[in-house]
Amino acid sequence: MVCAELGHLALAVEQAAAYCAETGTSPNAYLDMLDRWPAEMFDAAAQGGDSARTIARIWRLTLDHLTDTPLAGDLLRLLAWYAPDAIPRDLLNSVAAPPGLAAAISRLAAYNMVTDNHDGTLSVHRLVQALARTPDPHDPHRRADDISRARDHAAELLAAAYPDDNRDPANWPRCRALLPHTDGLTTHHSPDHDTTHTAAALSQAGAFRQGQGALSIALQAHQRALTAYERLLGADHPSTLASRNNLAAAYDSAGDLGQAIPLYEQNLTDAERVLHSGHPLTLASRNNLAGAYESAGDLGQAIPLYEQTLTDAERVLGSGHPLIAVLRAGMKRAQSASDSNAG
Structure with a gap:
């Protein structure tokens, strides 16, 4: 071992x-x-x-040799927060201009501090990563502030790398490639160091895994994301509302309506108070709550919510918007079920 x-x-x-x-x-x-x-x-x-x-001595001596390439140390501290293998090289595109970035990666590879896999990915030995994440007051290459900045920058780059639509199968390979690095990032530090970028990456990973049926892991991601948003932005921020809706939807997908419905109810109350009735988050919260009530067999509460959501959506989006047909179908389904029960 x-x-x-x-x-x-x-x-x-x-x-x-x-x-x-x-x-x-x-x-x-x-x-x-x-x-x-x-x-x-x-x-x-x-x-x-x-x-x-020792490994630490080799680390320090190598970076001492690379002082003429200061980006090299920054890259190592950044890459330390991801999984050790198959790190997409394009995650680093915004870190520096292409010539400088290529030069820094090349020099690190020459000293065996990173491996260029020549397939668009990089690898870093786990010991090198562990050193780069561990502050040492005696090592100028491992100052605590530099390591913290690298951690937060790694989260920012990762959050920006996820595709906008994780339900599109064309984007699934990209999502799968990013999941190990989201897991690496959030495993290597405690939740109290999460930033809004960390929460965004967790939300993206959770949504993708939820769509793939990995509900237990998705729930953990959504719970941690919501905790971060509430701590950093407050309970009423739109990002917090969206995150709470995501967590409720994950519980809903898992069939745990006992957890989902109270979250949906809280979210709808807050969204109606903070936003307007036709805001996309309000519409989503109300429609999701209606769907949960329907799943629970409570059509008396579901149908009025469906009707209100459809009315507000038609007013805000117009009757020709694609979402209207989806909302109308949901309302008709619930009404039909109610009629059948009455009969």
Whole structure:
């Protein structure tokens, strides 16, 4: 397990073996320390060992050699927050002008700090990533403020990379390519460091996974996104309202109407208070609540909501808008079910 955790990197495995031998540490204890105190463990060398050969020393010496390419350190700290493999290179397009970006990646690859897979993706060894995420006051390349900025920038780039329509099968390969990096980003730091960009990436990932039937993971993403939006923007912000609607819809898809309906009700109340009755978020909240009531067999509450949503949508969007036909079909379905029950 130690070899796997260290990515079978010969130097790292040699360092771990020497440390365990000199200190009497078991492999399992070493793994635990590696997880809890990465900076100390990466810098650790067994007594009499060659500390110049530790991973941390190699990291620092390499970046010292790259001081004439300051973008190199920025890129490493940025890439540290993603999954180690198959990082889409185009995530970095806005980081710098193409010549400077290409030069920095090329120099990092020459020093084996990153791997250019020549298929539009990059890879970074997990140990290099762990170092880049771990502040060290003695290492100028691992200042806490620089690492925090890289984390937030990584979230911003990831949120912007998702396609607008994750329901279009043409966009599914892109969504699948971004999911591991969304998971990597949100696994490597606690929710209290989430930004609105983190929440946006989580919302996109959650919506895609919900559409693919991975409802448990989707619910976790939507819950964390909503928590971030509420903390950062407040309960009444449109992004918060949209996020709460997404979470309710995920519960709805999972068949948990007991969780979905109260969220839909709260969202509709807030949307009607903060926005106007014809706002897209208000229409969506009301229509979704109507659908949940219908699923619960409460047609007496569902039908008036469907009718109000259709009236407001026709007023705001016009009778020829494609959404009108969808809303009208939902209302007729509920009315037909109500008539059948009455008969």
